[in-house]
Amino acid sequence: MVVEQLVDQTGLSRSSRVGGDAKSHLITISFLTSHGFEFDGTKFSIEGLYPNIVIGARGGANNAVVDFNHLHELANDAGEGLDPLDLLLGTEELALEVLMLVLDEEFVKGSRADQAITMDLSLIALASITLVSILFLLKFLTKSNHGSKNLPKGSLGLPLIGETISFLNALRKEQGAEWINERVAKYGPIFKTSIARTPMIFVANIAGNKFVHGSSNDVFSTNQPKNIRALHGECTIFELSGSRYILVKKAMLSFLSPENLKDYVRRMDDLVTISLQKETNGKDTIKVVDFMKKLTFDVACDILFGIQDVETREAFLDDFHLVFEAFAAFPLEFPGSSYSKGLQAKARISNRFLPILRKRKEELSTGALSPTNDVVSCLLALRDENGEPIPEEVVVDNFRFLIIASHDTTAVLLSLMVWKLSRDKQIFSEVLNEHMDILRNKAAVAEEEQKLTWVDIQRMKYTWQVAQELMRMIPPIICNFRKALKDTNLGGYDVPEGWQVATVPLGTHMEKDIFSNPTEFDPSRFDKASKPIPPYAYIPFGAGTHSCIGNEFARIETLTAIHKLVTKFEWSQVHPDETITRKVMPFPSMGLPIKVRTRRIPT
Numbered sequence: 060m061v062v063e064q065l066v067d068q069t070g071l072s073r074s075s076r077v078g079g080d081a082k083s084h085l086i087t088i089s090f091l092t093s094h095g096f097e098f099d100g101t102k103f104s105i106e107g108l109y110p111n112i113v114i115g116a117r118g119g120a121n122n123a124v125v126d127f128n129h130l131h132e133l134a135n136d137a138g139e140g141l142d143p144l145d146l147l148l149g150t151e152e153l154a155l156e157v158l159m160l161v162l163d164e165e166f167v168k169g170s171r172a173d174q175a176i177t178m179d180l181s182l183i184a185l186a187s188i189t190l191v192s193i194l195f196l197l198k199f200l201t202k203s204n205h206g207s208k209n210l211p212k213g214s215l216g217l218p219l220i221g222e223t224i225s226f227l228n229a230l231r232k233e234q235g236a237e238w239i240n241e242r243v244a245k246y247g248p249i250f251k252t253s254i255a256r257t258p259m260i261f262v263a264n265i266a267g268n269k270f271v272h273g274s275s276n277d278v279f280s281t282n283q284p285k286n287i288r289a290l291h292g293e294c295t296i297f298e299l300s301g302s303r304y305i306l307v308k309k310a311m312l313s314f315l316s317p318e319n320l321k322d323y324v325r326r327m328d329d330l331v332t333i334s335l336q337k338e339t340n341g342k343d344t345i346k347v348v349d350f351m352k353k354l355t356f357d358v359a360c361d362i363l364f365g366i367q368d369v370e371t372r373e374a375f376l377d378d379f380h381l382v383f384e385a386f387a388a389f390p391l392e393f394p395g396s397s398y399s400k401g402l403q404a405k406a407r408i409s410n411r412f413l414p415i416l417r418k419r420k421e422e423l424s425t426g427a428l429s430p431t432n433d434v435v436s437c438l439l440a441l442r443d444e445n446g447e448p449i450p451e452e453v454v455v456d457n458f459r460f461l462i463i464a465s466h467d468t469t470a471v472l473l474s475l476m477v478w479k480l481s482r483d484k485q486i487f488s489e490v491l492n493e494h495m496d497i498l499r500n501k502a503a504v505a506e507e508e509q510k511l512t513w514v515d516i517q518r519m520k521y522t523w524q525v526a527q528e529l530m531r532m533i534p535p536i537i538c539n540f541r542k543a544l545k546d547t548n549l550g551g552y553d554v555p556e557g558w559q560v561a562t563v564p565l566g567t568h569m570e571k572d573i574f575s576n577p578t579e580f581d582p583s584r585f586d587k588a589s590k591p592i593p594p595y596a597y598i599p600f601g602a603g604t605h606s607c608i609g610n611e612f613a614r615i616e617t618l619t620a621i622h623k624l625v626t627k628f629e630w631s632q633v634h635p636d637e638t639i640t641r642k643v644m645p646f647p648s649m650g651l652p653i654k655v656r657t658r659r660i661p662t
């Protein structure tokens with residue numbers, strides 16, 4: 060049963076089943092070899108990387124067995140829902156990374172690097188007991204630290220792993236709502252858990268959202284969990300506070316406020332038109348997810364940062380993708396892990412960006428460039444209360460932050476829109492009518508005048524309602540993190556200083572007392588005339604002080620791209636059953652390939 064579960068849930072293939080010990084974990088040789096392990100007939104090792112980790116093999120050449128018998132038994136005895144299977148039930152990559160974590164951190168750390176240790180089954184069993192002893196000791200210590208506190212109910216899982224694997228697994232299958240609902244049913248809308256080695260309190264109701272997002276900055280800060288901060292940087296707008304935060308935010312807002320955005324509509328029209336032409340030229344199939352990621356990246360580079368050079372953009376894009384991948388990876392640094400690759404990519408982005416920054420600085424000093432030219436120039440021209448410029452690190456970190464905040468989020472929304480429009484004829488025909496009306500109104504004017512305007516964007520009401528409903532059911536951002544700066548009380552529970560708190564949009568978005576028939580896709584909920592949505596209930600763009608300042612930018616970009624797509628092309632999904640999967644961000648699982656052809660507009 061355990062073996063079957065492992066094989067089913069990891070998707071690992073195995074050529075034959077050997078052993079059959081229900082409490083052993085089987086990993087196929089092909090899986091290990093494809094991840095760099097070498098097999099010498101009896102045992103595996105990774106030459107070079109991990110000379111002192113060797114996994115015992117038994118039953119011939121087909122399977123390696125990692126025996127967590129004792130871990131399993133002890134976890135069962137503890138009766139706290141601890142499941143060592145979680146260790147190996149993630150994706151192949153996660154399984155390997157977690158395996159490494161367990162072997163590397165707990166078993167092998169103390170050994171001399173030049174001494175190869177063969178971990179045969181009995182050694183692994185012995186090590187399992189040691190591991191469990193350490194884990195329970197840690198758990199005991201963790202508990203005793205907060206013994207007198209009234210913490211929310213919930214499980215912290217295993218100290219090292221917490222509930223990371225089951226959480227990431229649920230997201231991967233777009234079952235985040237189920238993961239949350241299960242815990243809400245068991246523990247209530249405020250519950251504790253531990254993700255990515257960080258104890259956390261999840262909040263899934265309006266009162267909790269209001270308390271967390273509405274509190275002053277001395278109660279909760281937007282400081283991110285360690286693994287996310289390492290990827291974003293220490294000086295992003297989320298990590299800044301006080302006057303430095305206000306200074307940087309004002310600079311960003313000067314580019315993102317609705318008044319200024321009016322001027323970008325034509326430029327967005329140009330960028331979308333050119334990108335679509337390039338992408339569809341000579342092709343009958345395009346991959347929507349890749350296209351949307353590139354489009355939103357190009358738009359941010361061009362409009363916000365004035366980076367027009369195509370080669371520079373492409374080099375940046377590859378590294379940004381590695382950083383995104385790392386957000387979804389188990390936060391473990393070892394050569395070749397996704398997390399390490401993300402950190403290296405982050406460093407390369409900074410190095411590539413620094414010469415651009417220095418050139419802008421020089422041009423600003425000679426007057427060749429105005430601070431209103433782009434966000435970087437604007438940040439460089441800032442002076443703090445002492446008349447000092449802000450450190451370069453702040454500019455670099457916020458360049459990376461803005462690209463990350465603006466690009467994948469909007470690419471998610473656009474991909475979800477195309478996915479939904481491809482499979483729902485009625486919604487598609489209402490959207491098409493809205494856009495054809497706008498096009499018909501422009502038929503009589505000169506070509507240059509046919510570009511979209513701010514007024515046209517305001518007329519795309521129904522299309523935006525579809526987008527809003529998609530973000531209700533599949534919010535691009537799954538959690539908003541806060542850190543308690545002092546002991547506080549949330550819904551009757553103690554929140555210890557230093558703990559991470561996460562509001563979960565799905566908690567209220569799928570609440571039937573707020574959104575009737577929440578599993579039904581109904582854009583009319585967002586029609587002004589229908590039942591008003593209470594504050595802090597609908598939070599895809601967050602709420603309160605730190606709510607998204609790019610929501611209007613995202614709206615214009617989404618509506619412009621959908622306008623061009625529906626009016627210029629007809630398309631159909633290559634895989635009509637394609638589902639949504641979330642590796643942090645929810646994208647169509649196969650990248651959403653569509654067959655496209657130019658739309659014939661009746662004369």
Ligand code: HEM
Pocket residue numbers: 281296297308311315461464465466468469472535536539540598599600601602604605606607608609610612613
């Ligand atoms: C569909 C697209 C987008 C979604 C769903 C989204 C979502 C969010 C959310 C949920 C937050 C609040 C996070 C929190 O409270 O912890 C946020 C903040 C932020 N977003 Fe967005 N965002 C989107 C697009 C954009 C764009 C296009 C930009 C910039 C051009 C942007 C810039 C920012 C910034 C700077 C913040 C931080 C504000 C602050 O801390 O004061 N976002 N976004």
